[in-house]
Amino acid sequence: MTELQIGILGFVALFGLMVMRTPVAFSMLMVGFFGTWIVEGLRRAGALMLTESYSAVANYSLIVVPMFILLGNISSEAGFSRGLYDAAHAWVGRFRGGLATASVLGCAAFSAVSGSSVATAVTIGKVALPEMKRLGYGDGLSTGSIAAGGTLGFLIPPSTGFVIYAILTEESIGRLFMAGILPGALMMLLFIAAIWIVTLRDPAQGPKGHAVPLAERFTLLFRALPLLIVIVVSIGGIYTGIFTPVEASGVGAALTVLLAFGTRAMSLSGFKRAVMDTVRTSAMLYMIVIGANVLNPFLALTNIPDALGHALEALGIGRYGTLIVILLSYVVLGMFLDGLAMLVITVPIYYPVIVALGFDPIWFGVIAVIVIEMGMITPPVGLNVFVVKNVARSVPLATVFQGVTPFLIAMIVCILLIILFPDIALIIPNSMFN
Amino acid sequence: EELKFANFLAGGHPYTTGTFEPFAEMVKEKSGGDVTVRLYNGGELGPGPVEQYSRALDGVADLSVSLAGYTANTFPLTLVAELPGVLNEETGTQTLWDHIDMLKGEYRRVQLVSLWSSAKNYIFSKDKPVRTLDDVKGMKIRVPSRNTGLMVEAWGATPVSMPVSEIYNSLQTGVIDAAMIDGTGVNAFKLGEVSKYLTIGIDSTNSPFFILMNRDAFKSLSDKDQKAVLDAGREASQLGQDTQLRVAAEGIKAFAGMPGHEVITPTPDAAAAFNKASASIIPEVLKATKGAQDYYDALKAE
Amino acid sequence: MSVTHSKTLRSLSVITDRATHALSVVAGVLLLAMVVIIAWGVISRYFLGAPILGLNEIVQLNAVALAMLALPYATSSGVHVRADIFDRLIGWGGRFLGDILTRCLSILVLYHLTERAWYKAMDALEFGDTTNMLALPLWPFYALMAFGMGLCILVFAVQLITIIANRGAGDD
Numbered sequence: 001m002t003e004l005q006i007g008i009l010g011f012v013a014l015f016g017l018m019v020m021r022t023p024v025a026f027s028m029l030m031v032g033f034f035g036t037w038i039v040e041g042l043r044r045a046g047a048l049m050l051t052e053s054y055s056a057v058a059n060y061s062l063i064v065v066p067m068f069i070l071l072g073n074i075s076s077e078a079g080f081s082r083g084l085y086d087a088a089h090a091w092v093g094r095f096r097g098g099l100a101t102a103s104v105l106g107c108a109a110f111s112a113v114s115g116s117s118v119a120t121a122v123t124i125g126k127v128a129l130p131e132m133k134r135l136g137y138g139d140g141l142s143t144g145s146i147a148a149g150g151t152l153g154f155l156i157p158p159s160t161g162f163v164i165y166a167i168l169t170e171e172s173i174g175r176l177f178m179a180g181i182l183p184g185a186l187m188m189l190l191f192i193a194a195i196w197i198v199t200l201r202d203p204a205q206g207p208k209g210h211a212v213p214l215a216e217r218f219t220l221l222f223r224a225l226p227l228l229i230v231i232v233v234s235i236g237g238i239y240t241g242i243f244t245p246v247e248a249s250g251v252g253a254a255l256t257v258l259l260a261f262g263t264r265a266m267s268l269s270g271f272k273r274a275v276m277d278t279v280r281t282s283a284m285l286y287m288i289v290i291g292a293n294v295l296n297p298f299l300a301l302t303n304i305p306d307a308l309g310h311a312l313e314a315l316g317i318g319r320y321g322t323l324i325v326i327l328l329s330y331v332v333l334g335m336f337l338d339g340l341a342m343l344v345i346t347v348p349i350y351y352p353v354i355v356a357l358g359f360d361p362i363w364f365g366v367i368a369v370i371v372i373e374m375g376m377i378t379p380p381v382g383l384n385v386f387v388v389k390n391v392a393r394s395v396p397l398a399t400v401f402q403g404v405t406p407f408l409i410a411m412i413v414c415i416l417l418i419i420l421f422p423d424i425a426l427i428i429p430n431s432m433f434n
Numbered sequence: 435e436e437l438k439f440a441n442f443l444a445g446g447h448p449y450t451t452g453t454f455e456p457f458a459e460m461v462k463e464k465s466g467g468d469v470t471v472r473l474y475n476g477g478e479l480g481p482g483p484v485e486q487y488s489r490a491l492d493g494v495a496d497l498s499v500s501l502a503g504y505t506a507n508t509f510p511l512t513l514v515a516e517l518p519g520v521l522n523e524e525t526g527t528q529t530l531w532d533h534i535d536m537l538k539g540e541y542r543r544v545q546l547v548s549l550w551s552s553a554k555n556y557i558f559s560k561d562k563p564v565r566t567l568d569d570v571k572g573m574k575i576r577v578p579s580r581n582t583g584l585m586v587e588a589w590g591a592t593p594v595s596m597p598v599s600e601i602y603n604s605l606q607t608g609v610i611d612a613a614m615i616d617g618t619g620v621n622a623f624k625l626g627e628v629s630k631y632l633t634i635g636i637d638s639t640n641s642p643f644f645i646l647m648n649r650d651a652f653k654s655l656s657d658k659d660q661k662a663v664l665d666a667g668r669e670a671s672q673l674g675q676d677t678q679l680r681v682a683a684e685g686i687k688a689f690a691g692m693p694g695h696e697v698i699t700p701t702p703d704a705a706a707a708f709n710k711a712s713a714s715i716i717p718e719v720l721k722a723t724k725g726a727q728d729y730y731d732a733l734k735a736e
Numbered sequence: 737m738s739v740t741h742s743k744t745l746r747s748l749s750v751i752t753d754r755a756t757h758a759l760s761v762v763a764g765v766l767l768l769a770m771v772v773i774i775a776w777g778v779i780s781r782y783f784l785g786a787p788i789l790g791l792n793e794i795v796q797l798n799a800v801a802l803a804m805l806a807l808p809y810a811t812s813s814g815v816h817v818r819a820d821i822f823d824r825l826i827g828w829g830g831r832f833l834g835d836i837l838t839r840c841l842s843i844l845v846l847y848h849l850t851e852r853a854w855y856k857a858m859d860a861l862e863f864g865d866t867t868n869m870l871a872l873p874l875w876p877f878y879a880l881m882a883f884g885m886g887l888c889i890l891v892f893a894v895q896l897i898t899i900i901a902n903r904g905a906g907d908d
């Protein structure tokens with residue numbers, strides 16, 4: 001058997017293990033370890049597993065993961081995230097589809113402190129879904145706007161997606177974070193446009209809410225202030241260069257804890273819950289990084305990335321043709337796979353191809369993250385859809401998948417715009433660093 | 435026999451084309467084709483320079499390239515060679531190999547294949563020109579190694595340790611005021627974009643590179659093949675230094691050519707003040723390691 | 737299955753649950769310590785004008801300890817991301833076999849990792865391997881890795897016994 005064949009077999013085994021209910025992280029670890037054992041012997045396989053596990057966990061840049069997860073968890077325990085939604089609700093609730101718009105705005109704002117799509121969808125969903133139900137919103141629009149809005153958590157910095165991408169490619173986390181800002185804002189606007197079109201065609205989907213007096217609107221905005229301060233300090237701190245991303249995550253987390261206790265918004269038991277959940281989620285993410293770190297050298301040893309790169313080249317379909325093939329493969333994988341798992345499996349293979357084609361690696365990071373977000377809301381496995389369904393138990397799964405369709409179209413439009421105008425992603429990092 | 439060479443640098447990096455690829459060629463040629471070396475560039479066998487020593491030690495790779503300074507506590511003697519004013523840039527590698535036997539104790543766990551001295555670390559400052567020792571006082575300066583940290587402290591500045599990949603952002607955003615790195619940083623890390631001044635012409639640390647081989651992998655080779663690897667490694671050492679000095683010189687020239695940029699060579703008096711402060715750390719460093727004084731004397735005797 | 741058997745099983749998983757939970761509380765303390773360390777580093781650089789040399793080494797080692805102490809807890813509470821779309825497709829038997837296979841292979845892989853981490857810890861102790869700037873000893877962190885991964889093996893083993901005894905994981 002040639003090395004390449006073993007590599008392909010490795011992929012088959014990876015898929016087989018996932019079918020057999022093995023967690024993604026352990027599937028990667030197993031294929032990396034046993035694969036290297038077969039190709040190179042036990043000594044190298046064991047050494048690989050040890051060195052790469054250790055260096056994965058000891059990676060300084062990865063510290064932003066537990067820090068930002070803690071920040072997000074504390075915000076939701078302290079009700080800061082609810083404050084964001086309430087403020088958005090007060091300002092835009094009176095328009096047609098206003099509550100759905102408020103949900104998207106709330107998700108976008110919460111995304112600026114949370115790196116995870118699931119956390120964003122759960123946090124805002126818990127607050128917004130009952131509200132929309134009360135006002136008689138269509139199940140499709142209400143659940144769809146939360147499931148899709150939640151994906152902003154992955155694009156608007158901080159984002160675990162960008163962190164993993166940066167670690168796999170040694171690109172700068174700071175640059176990637178900055179590159180996510182405008183596309184995140186654009187996507188938010190496109191989501192709002194999607195809501196507008198849906199309610200234009202069927203006003204019953206999103207009836208108008210009550211107008212809130214101006215004074216109360218400002219009061220609510222004021223109440224959302226704690227989290228807005230954290231957002232300005234941590235993300236603003238990276239942008240203005242006061243902090244490195246690791247520092248911003250640590251300072252942001254410290255500030256959130258102080259504000260949560262200082263405003264008496266958080267109970268001690270809520271604090272414990274937030275910390276324990278952070279610890280558990282971080283360990284889970286670390287395990288995924290360990291698995292990826294062990295799998296990737298195995299793939300390199302079997303020449304899979306090279307071979308796939310050459311195969312893509314041999315198609316002879318040019319730069320953009322190749323890009324489209326890559327994006328389509330993401331869409332297909334995204335139907336089944338978890339977003340982070342997708343990143344760790346695909347990036348080592350596609351990144352060299354993308355760089356060789358002369359595309360900007362930061363720009364591709366943004367594109368990849370958006371296509372992966374699409375995967376979070378496409379059937380049959382759409383993590384965000386499942387999460388929302390878990391909050392809105394009475395709504396059939398099919399309705400949620402139907403409800404996200406307009407938002408999927410908005411995402412495709414967003415990707416096309418970023419491909420046509422790469423500056424949407426690149427102008428902030430380039431103006432900041434050059 | 436195919437040896438796997440872990441290279442954290444990219445395929446197109448001058449070191450890859452100018453040193454590691456020729457090394458692979460030489461091994462093949464000298465062993466009569468018995469032993470081949472396959473390069474895994476761009477960190478394919480694991481990213482970053484820091485863990486490369488472990489990768490050779492534990493056997494992830496058969497060969498790996500790294501800098502002694504990244505595992506300073508394992509190579510205190512080797513790092514005597516990085517101290518300011520010890521090696522001459524042009525003859526440094528030759529000097530190292532003239533006294534290579536004195537380093538034996540440090541390479542018990544891995545096989546030393548290549549070792550070369552690099553270009554000197556100089557001061558890239560963001561927007562404050564460094565012409566005298568007074569200029570540098572109070573500046574926050576990135577350092578690549580502990581010894582460089584001591585030297586910078588002796589200058590009256592504050593050392594900040596950070597990986598090379600973070601220099602660009604940190605200079606840009608003012609997390610640090612200056613960075614100590616050799617001239618290759620201009621092209622490799624685009625430091626000209628984030629610093630206006632480069633101060634050269636003073637005694638400074640350099641950062642010795644090495645190629646290490648896994649012990650078991652080395653022992654499994656026949657005597658003839660072992661010799662082939664070591665001979666190729668010795669020749670590659672010189673290539674490594676040549677590549678380094680060439681790219682560093684190109685970098686400094688490119689920096690000088692950028693509009694609004696200045697390469698500063700302090701006056702002899704100012705340079706002497708720097709060199710005196712730099713030399714003041716040496717006794718302390720030598721005291722910390724057994725045999726360091728002897729090794730230092732041997733290197734300085736040339 | 738007899739009543740005593742199921743009692744033993746339950747107390748086994750209670751013990752592993754408690755042990756992993758206790759460790760994760762330590763990990764939680766380390767997490768908060770990390771927040772303080774990073775924030776302190778920023779404060780001391782900006783407001784006291786004195787950056788702390790080698791702070792990144794403390795943070796990195798702290799992360800190793802945090803992850804290794806939290807991993808058994810994450811494993812025992814089943815938070816690891818899994819693709820569950822095929823669950824229906826493979827049927828009860830497939831799920832049962834898959835759950836057993838997953839645990840067996842995980843135990844095998846983690847056994848190797850634990851063993852290697854332990855040897856590495858002993859090696860690092862013998863040769864006095866330390867971090868670069870602060871010269872912090874590395875061996876305790878490799879030992880923690882062996883410990884954390886070893887405890888994961890225990891968690892998987894208890895799950896394995898429970899699955900076989902109950903003829904299924906009961907999470908579907």
Ligand code: NA
Nearest residue numbers: 111114153158
């Ligand atoms: Na986010």
Ligand code: NA
Nearest residue numbers: 334335375381
């Ligand atoms: Na999907």
